[in-house]
Amino acid sequence: MKTIAFSLPLISLIFLLSAVLSAARSFDYFYFVQQWPGSMCDTKRGCCYPTTGKPEGTFTIHGLWPNFNDGSYPSSCDKNNLYNASKIKDLLPEMQKTWPTLACPRGDGHKFWAHEWDKHGTCSESILDQHSYFQAALKFQKKANLLSILSDAGIAPDGAFYSTKSIIDAFSNALGVLPSVECNWDESRNPQLYQVYLCVDKHAQDFIDCPFYPKRKCAPEIEFPAF
Ligand SMILES: *[C@@H]1O[C@H](CO)[C@@H](O)[C@H](O)[C@H]1NC(C)=O
Numbered sequence: 001m002k003t004i005a006f007s008l009p010l011i012s013l014i015f016l017l018s019a020v021l022s023a024a025r026s027f028d029y030f031y032f033v034q035q036w037p038g039s040m041c042d043t044k045r046g047c048c049y050p051t052t053g054k055p056e057g058t059f060t061i062h063g064l065w066p067n068f069n070d071g072s073y074p075s076s077c078d079k080n081n082l083y084n085a086s087k088i089k090d091l092l093p094e095m096q097k098t099w100p101t102l103a104c105p106r107g108d109g110h111k112f113w114a115h116e117w118d119k120h121g122t123c124s125e126s127i128l129d130q131h132s133y134f135q136a137a138l139k140f141q142k143k144a145n146l147l148s149i150l151s152d153a154g155i156a157p158d159g160a161f162y163s164t165k166s167i168i169d170a171f172s173n174a175l176g177v178l179p180s181v182e183c184n185w186d187e188s189r190n191p192q193l194y195q196v197y198l199c200v201d202k203h204a205q206d207f208i209d210c211p212f213y214p215k216r217k218c219a220p221e222i223e224f225p226a227f
Contacts, residue, residue: 027066027074027123029211030200032140034059038157038227039194040102042186048104055100057157057227059146062195063116064137064204066123071212077123083114087130091138098141099134128204136204144207146196149174150224157224164218167193177207183218192223 037055041047049055067073085092101112113134121133128136147157153170155162164181171179180197199210 026126027202028069029067029202029208030124030204031063031065031067031210031214032137032144032198032200032207033062033065033195034141034144034146034198035062035195036157036193036224036227037100037102038225039184039186039192041227042192042225043184044187046104047102048106049102050096050100051106051108052096052100055102056097057147058098059141059196061099061137061141063120064124064133064140064200065120066202067212069211071214073120074123075119078125081122081125081130083110083117084130085110085113088113088134091131091134094138095134098138124204127202132204136200140198140200140207144171144175144198146171155224157226159223159226161190161221161223162193164220164222167222167224171196171198175207177209178213180210180213180216181218182214182216183222186223186225190223191219191221192225193218 036059037047037057065073095113096109099109099113101107101109103112117130117133121128121130124133149170150156150167152174153166155167155170168179168181175198177198181193182195182197183191184194186192197210197214199208200206201208
């Protein structure tokens with residue numbers, strides 16, 4: 001009797017603690033990150049076109065990353081559910097177009113997608129399985145057509161310099177949320193438009209203003225290189 005009386009509260013305590021801990025391990029929102037392939041390639045390091053050919057001249061997907069409100073993020077959350085291409089066969093033709101790898105040596109994309117799922121995607125498992133994770137990223141890439149938003153604002157990948165503010169304003173006017181823009185440098189050390197971060201709610205339904213903005217600053221005037 002005494003043992004049972006002791007262990008019931010203990011067991012409830014353990015349940016409570018594990019609930020609190022798993023809630024703490026869950027995430028708060030996603031970064032949806034797109035990149036301009038022209039700026040990936042226009043660097044000292046350069047790029048390699050995928051084995052499937054030169055990507056189209058659109059902003060392409062980098063990843064969909066679960067994040068915490070304080071700016072930190074979980075990673076590699078499930079070693080027992082690693083990338084499995086046969087689960088996303090129907091998505092592969094579109095992924096080759098809009099989620100191409102530009103790393104060297106050239107690849108067919110699976111290494112890149114496996115990295116994204118294994119490191120980031122597995123941390124969203126409570127909300128998205130492997131197929132719906134990749135599908136959600138493809139959906140957001142269509143929903144935020146960054147190149148056409150910029151072109152409507154008279155901003156084109158022509159190697160000219162544009163004000164960073166005009167780029168951010170174009171995105172936020174078109175999408176109704178404030179993005180974050182990241183720059184890198186071309187071989188002559190000119191800052192250029194590299195990646196665009198948009199935030200997505202944790203159920204992967206829609207864009208939201210970011211609970212935490214990445215601390216990345218671009219110069220006031222940045223290059224938009226051709227691709
Ligand atoms: C990959 O997914 C397929 C389809 O769901 C499944 O049949 C197969 O066992 C999986 N392979 C591994 C290594 O988990």
